[in-house]
Amino acid sequence: MKIVLSYGLGADSTAILLRWLTEPETRGFSLDDLIVITAQTGDEHVDTAILVEQHIYPLLAEHRIRTVQVARGGRYERDGIVVLDDTREPILCLTSGGPYTLADEMEQNATVPQSGNRAHSIKFKGWVIDQWIAANLGTDEPFVHVMGYEADELDRIQGDSDKGLPNRLPTYPLLSWSWDRDACEAFILSVLGVRWAKSCCVRCPFGYAQGSRDRTVLRLQRNPHQAVGALVMEYLAVAVNPRQGLLAGKQLYHLLASTPGSQDLLAMFEDRLDELPWAIYEVRRAFSAKRGDAMARGTTRRSLRRLVTGTRAEMVAEIARAAHLLGRRLDSDGRHYRVWARERNLLFPCVEQALVAAPALAHDKTHPTFDKAWQAGLLGPRQLALAL
Ligand code: SF4
Structure with missing residues (x-):
């Protein structure tokens, strides 16, 4: 056998x-x-x-x-x-x-x-x-x-x-x-006669759990090309959803920025962002409620669509212009750029919709049941009745 x-x-x-x-x-x-x-x-x-x-x-x-x-x-x-x-x-x-x-x-x-x-x-x-x-x-x-x-x-x-x-x-x-x-x-x-390093993906969330984190950061500092790949992935994910991050919702970027010895790596990351093609995406999310509890989030359905592409500078300028023309605030932490057309509220079901600028690496994708979930989450009589 x-x-x-x-x-x-x-x-x-x-x-x-x-x-x-x-x-x-x-x-x-x-x-x-x-x-x-x-x-x-x-x-x-x-x-x-x-x-x-x-x-x-x-x-x-x-x-x-x-x-x-x-x-x-x-x-x-x-x-x-x-x-x-x-x-x-x-x-x-x-x-x-x-x-x-x-x-x-x-x-x-x-x-x-x-x-x-x-x-x-x-x-x-x-x-x-x-x-x-x-x-x-x-x-x-x-x-x-x-x-x-x-x-x-x-x-x-x-x-x-x-x-x-x-x-x-x-x-x-x-x-x-x-x-x-x-x-x-x-x-x-x-x-x-060797200490075996933990095997895991560079992008593995378990590699950033407390206990493994310091060793992983050291590995990234020694292999900056791999680190830059993980940072680009995280940047894109956070641009599309600010609640994401490689460290259970927190960002690897912030961890590295506060760790001595990461400056060259972060400079390489910025250069990489400059080199990549960029896009403005429309991202929409529809959240359902957990059964019987309008305060608890159920499932999330997402639709992601690439609208225009260009250089990083062009896309950042474009999204600032879009914010102005739409009469919305440009939501930026100095690194990510977003314009919220609809923001989620405290009651579920609900929806959110934003324009975001980010590297043009993501593909258009809409969950098969997104449209139904979106309709159910729009502010309607049911949501108003719950709120008032
Ligand atoms: S990222 Fe996923 S596949 Fe890679 S080591 Fe972690 S759990 Fe395994």
Whole structure:
């Protein structure tokens, strides 16, 4: 039976691999049957790739373990997946990903990855790996799918155990070994003599949680090109929705601006904003009420439309002119520029509508049920009755 290890490049799955290689009695299968697979989002920190190339790939090559790297082929499932590498002699960890990366997805949607919703993780990792397995191992013959969840991640294990392909037999070695993150890191340190950096996307909201934040900022300062990409994504998302930000609604920009050593990086970011094409977008949101509670927000439906494009200076001038002509205030914090045509109110359902200036990276997109939600949220007799 084939054993497929989802190799996320982090300490957890690295520890599993290393233990199997250094303590063969812990694995109970032949290495000929092992497949190590990584789904590349295109957004992994570059220092993780360096660690993998220096310490893990040489071991996999020495043991001639089949090592596969895959990525999404495009925005839609019909675009399939791309096999970036499939070899028993891996050398390069292809963290720049495939033709459609997590950064593309976030920029095209003018948003940031949401910590409360791992849909993007399934889209860029779980789904991609399932496609490769289905195409290469089939969907009939059982295979063992090894996941690197830590022993104390029981919720994730429970959530994972009945997911995926019908012939999947999920297994969680760290749970059977009672290894948590500290145990994994200590084991790697004892075998390789290195401290394993946390593996995650540069744009990952979990990388900015308290406890990881300082280390992530240091990584960004060392790799300013990756940091600039994350800042551009955040800038666009905040322009379209001021309540967004990579740090659970707060902005990475502000964190870096208040951290010594970030000045060059922020100057690069400003240069990048100057280089990009810009646009003025119309963004409309329709908010429903939670059932039975007009003070609580239910679902949000959005419509985003690009109206005009030009340089950054042209679009900032254009939106200031639009504010004047519409008799509205230009809403600006000195970095973002917005004109509110309609502002949301305290009661739901309600709507909001704004013109915003931002890099022309987002695509037009209107949720299929937006029009209905918009009509329901406009100020009408029902809303007036609630308010008066
Ligand atoms: S952003 Fe974070 S949660 Fe999302 S795929 Fe990347 S590492 Fe996983």
